[in-house]
Amino acid sequence: MRRGDSSSRRLRLVAAALVACVVPAAATPGTAAEPSPTAVPATPVCEVRDARLTEISGMVATDDGYVVVNDGADDEARRRIFFLDRECSVVRTVSYPSRPRDTEDLAVGDDGTVWVADIGDNGRSRETIGVWKLPPGADRPVLYRMAYPDGPHDAEALLVTGDGRPVVVTKYSATLYVPGAVLRAGATVPLERVGQVRLPASTTSNPFGALGATAVTGAATAPDGRRVVLRTYADAYEFDVADGEVVAALTGGTPRVTALPDEPQGESVTYDRDGRSLLTVSETTSQPPGTTPRVLRYFPAGTVASTAPPATPTPPAGADGSRAARLRDLAAPVAVAGALGLVLVAVALLALGRARRVRSR
Template identity: 75%
Template sequence: MTRRRRVVAGAVAVLAATAAPGAAVAQPSPAPVAGTPVCEVRGGRLSEISGMVATDDGYVMVNDGAEDEARRRIFFLDDRCSVVRTVSFPSRPRDTEDLAVGADGTVWVADTGDNDRSRQTIAVWKLPPGADRPVLHRMAYPDGPHDAEAMLVTGDGRPVVVTKYSATLYAPDAAPRPGTTAPLVKVGQVRLPASTTSNPYGMLGRTAVTGAATAPDGRRVVLRTYADAYEFDVADGDVVAALTGGTPRIVALPDEPQGESVTYSRDGRSLLTVSETADQPPGTTPTVLRYPLPASPASPTSPAAPEATARAAGDGTGPSGAVRTYLVAAGALGLVLIAVGLVALGRARRSRTR
């Protein structure tokens, strides 16, 4: 079986296994408005951008599992998107997919991609402020491999991994340590509202989670797909409760070429995104885009500490129904349409050595 067929078959199997009889009722998407260009990433080394965070000085970015060693770096850019520093990995990462910044300024790199669902472990790399060598921390799922492209980091130093096709949340019981493999626990599942936003991958693009970010004040988090961003309010620092029980505000990200990255602006008033461009027409340059955020209603709850501890919440099922799997399609027709979307996505992504 070819790699593309394995990706299609595996993702359809995941969706079929998690299908729920009561999918979310479609709600009107916000009026799509193209993002405002901020700056262009030039130089050619950042063409598969899968993760981005904004800093006081500019941005940090990583590529998606690049074959070329010169692209397998942590890139630091200024506010004009010019690369000013790079940090090499001490060993080859498998598939870097997202970035986060902890309260102490540590950069976290999510090495969690697994298109073929064949990895025995996933990993995060931690780069403290001023360091020139990231440290590897391994983790293992409790229920077999998953493909994941989004990650958040809690205030006590625990990553929350969000799987791509089912939006399932996994986190270790304690902060991972170098030289050990931390067991992950399933802590919930996100049910995203329906969407009609135009994107290159159709229905699949509206459900596949490709990135995540935390607001500078820790009171909000956002998940993105290829089509939209979903912003959740965080009460009392409980990120998992926000994602599994909250009602998100939607920001349409229409027709981005292959949008996998999202971050908050440093003032927290906007979302910033950037797309992979490796499979776009020659001369296409990655461009950071800005999207204004809708107003956040005042919350009566106490302020949230920046990315505070994510609580374990069992297997994400229960009488409240707050963490049911969201699927746009139901039944055989839906799975066929999703398979078609996956084929298109597989063609858009270059084959990479895993």
């Protein structure tokens, strides 16, 4: 979530709150409410004290420490790929050859290539999204562009399969997209919609309430490739992967749920190198001055959350351009109850539209 779009973020949350007042409570389409998992206290690992790193939106663990990126910062000094040691001190930075749009997540391939997901789009105005690939030892990442088949989406989570294929997970509908062809530098490859994740409803405490519990803000693959995890502002959902079939695991598997309660603005998740624990870190720009990001360690829960059969149909491809489809993407497909609800939602969406800023790469 971009620092420059803080007013847009607040308006989104206001819109979601207004919807919650006049429509039935809902999580991702087709899920049933489940008791939240018992929260296991997180163990602090280290603090990130570099003043350039207050908007951390993506993190991966390496043998030597961590790699992190900021959420699309306006300040050039923050637009880097940052390499940290095990004490969270910056030991190296890598610049982009051109300005990234909105970097939101990180992944690391089996060959050690770092993937930067330039996929954020709060205003749903981008014609293309991208991934930057930084092979081991390289001093500049290379950009690969992709385009959705059904209009723009906001996304903050990226997975990379064992055969090197990126999987983009949209933020508010948990829809999965993969490239329809081999990525090529200097070309735009069309994406294909391949499914949707049905996350259980949650009541885990988080700064953004019901909307925060459904917004997918990060993803990671275990070092052995046999598990993947999606996180929201509230919880981590871990899926078992058989035979490298990541999409099948996400669309047909039943996740284990680990509560991540009350993180300031949790947008990052990764597995530690031994695969035994999950590591998270939050953005801190909205926190009191002097607050530093902390890397936290959680041990995944062994409990399994159940999901219910779909209660509503998946929106058709191409429908995202309508106001109704955008509302579904923000707060799940629900019917607005009563004229008052319609007025409140319309006012909130109008304010949100005025707050959006259209930027071109």
